[in-house]
Amino acid sequence: MLDLTFIRTNTDAVKEAARLKNNPIDINALLELDRRVVSLQQEVEEARAQQNALSKKIQQAAKEKNVELRNQYIAQGKQLSEAIKEKEPLLAQLQEERYQQLLLVPNIPDPSTPVGKDEDDNVPIKYWGEKPNFAFPALDHYDLMQKLEMVDIERAVKVAGSRSYSLKGAAARLELALMNFAFDRLSRKGYTPIIVPSMARDFAFVGNGQFPKGRDQVYEIEGQDLFLVGTAEVSITGMYKDEILKAEELPLTYVGYSPCFRQEAGTYGKDTRGVFRIHQFNKVEQYIICEADHAVSVQWFEELERNAEELIQALELPYRIVNVCTGDMGDGKVGMHDIECWVPSENRYRETHSCSYFHDWQARRANIRYRDAEGKVRFVHTLNNTAIASPRILIPLIENHQQPDGSVRIPEALRPYMGGQDYIRPR
Numbered sequence: 001m002l003d004l005t006f007i008r009t010n011t012d013a014v015k016e017a018a019r020l021k022n023n024p025i026d027i028n029a030l031l032e033l034d035r036r037v038v039s040l041q042q043e044v045e046e047a048r049a050q051q052n053a054l055s056k057k058i059q060q061a062a063k064e065k066n067v068e069l070r071n072q073y074i075a076q077g078k079q080l081s082e083a084i085k086e087k088e089p090l091l092a093q094l095q096e097e098r099y100q101q102l103l104l105v106p107n108i109p110d111p112s113t114p115v116g117k118d119e120d121d122n123v124p125i126k127y128w129g130e131k132p133n134f135a136f137p138a139l140d141h142y143d144l145m146q147k148l149e150m151v152d153i154e155r156a157v158k159v160a161g162s163r164s165y166s167l168k169g170a171a172a173r174l175e176l177a178l179m180n181f182a183f184d185r186l187s188r189k190g191y192t193p194i195i196v197p198s199m200a201r202d203f204a205f206v207g208n209g210q211f212p213k214g215r216d217q218v219y220e221i222e223g224q225d226l227f228l229v230g231t232a233e234v235s236i237t238g239m240y241k242d243e244i245l246k247a248e249e250l251p252l253t254y255v256g257y258s259p260c261f262r263q264e265a266g267t268y269g270k271d272t273r274g275v276f277r278i279h280q281f282n283k284v285e286q287y288i289i290c291e292a293d294h295a296v297s298v299q300w301f302e303e304l305e306r307n308a309e310e311l312i313q314a315l316e317l318p319y320r321i322v323n324v325c326t327g328d329m330g331d332g333k334v335g336m337h338d339i340e341c342w343v344p345s346e347n348r349y350r351e352t353h354s355c356s357y358f359h360d361w362q363a364r365r366a367n368i369r370y371r372d373a374e375g376k377v378r379f380v381h382t383l384n385n386t387a388i389a390s391p392r393i394l395i396p397l398i399e400n401h402q403q404p405d406g407s408v409r410i411p412e413a414l415r416p417y418m419g420g421q422d423y424i425r426p427r
């Protein structure tokens with residue numbers, strides 16, 4: 001959410017941001033509604049002020065035993081309270097409408113963000129690693145996982161419907177190994193490990209930016225104010241709602257973990273093979289709450305990205321980084337980079353990580369503030385990046401490290417988390 005004063009005084013910049021982000025919000029209508037709220041607010045406040053003045057006059061008239069005048073004032077007072085009683089519900093309704101519209105206003109993208117319509121317009125900014133050159137007929141992740149008895153989709157679909165899966169054998173161990181590997185590396189950097197609720201209340205999704213717009217992607221728990229999170233990011237943002245942190249407590253650096261649940265509405269027929277796009281997965285998440293300073297946010301954005309690169313390089317996976325364009329980045333982001341790992345079977349890079357910074361767009365929605373060095377209360381800045389999301393990461397991991405004999409090499413960095421195992425071999 002943006003500050004209303006900012007929208008009033010930077011209307012063109014906000015309209016441009018909405019245009020660039022394919023956001024249909026009508027800023028003129030919002031400002032018209034805002035003007036109605038402000039003027040109605042003034043009317044109610046004036047009426048209240050008159051009421052106060054009147055009550056003093058009533059007391060004065062009573063003191064002077066001027067019954068005539070006192071009754072006149074009392075009658076005026078009655079008219080005023082009638083007027084206020086009629087205006088207040090309308091004011092409350094217009095304020096709620098204005099708030100709901102404010103939630104739909106996008107953040108202003110950083111000038112370094114490429115202008116574009118969708119992911120095809122994202123701009124590659126870095127490549128790392130040698131793509132494997134297989135001297136044998138390489139298999140895709142699903143064939144490999146089936147041959148190595150690492151997955152059971154049929155029975156999972158029987159239990160949970162489409163886009164479900166079970167990880168078996170080495171894949172089940174790989175997932176936990178990867179989660180631990182990510183937790184270890186980030187804890188060593190001083191990030192606080194935290195395993196957060198995967199169910200959260202409505203306000204956490206509003207604060208994070210998933211509601212109201214992305215509601216169709218979220219599973220709801222019938223009859224309760226509880227929804228399944230699509231990312232630990234939602235729970236961490238919600239944790240700090242309405243808090244005022246001390247400057248010396250910042251930055252908060254979390255390495256979070258949660259199962260993630262996503263409806264994937266609108267992706268029918270996309271990535272239906274294997275485990276690329278599923279309804280439930282596990283993710284280790286990097287999350288930062290820092291002071292409200294652009295340069296500080298950019299520093300953390302760069303650190304979060306470097307952390308993920310370190311993990312991917314340790315897994316020996318070729319990847320590239322793309323600067324996500326305005327049309328693909330979503331409402332809340334100021335800047336966003338996706339990391340895409342090489343998937344040999346598709347002969348292209350596929351997204352495995354997403355790194356974003358928001359300035360105070362989330363903090364304003366979740367009302368997360370801090371008292372700065374001068375004692376001024378300000379909204380914090382928030383950022384997040386994927387550390388490891390599985391089973392998505394298993395796809396490049398298994399495909400890139402497959403061997404001519406059908407085995408899969410486990411990268412050195414991961415072996416300590418796999419009981420020292422070096423290869424996954426067919427039985």
Ligand SMILES: Nc1ncnc2c1ncn2[C@@H]1O[C@H](COS(=O)(=O)NC(=O)[C@@H](N)CO)[C@@H](O)[C@H]1O
Nearest residue numbers: 231233276277278281352353354385386389392
């Ligand atoms: N439906 C899905 N199936 C499998 N993996 C997914 C799915 N949706 C997202 N992911 C994985 O989770 C990563 C992060 O998801 S994201 O929506 O892009 N970004 C976030 O959730 C942020 N909180 C950063 O992690 C993706 O890059 C991808 O690796």
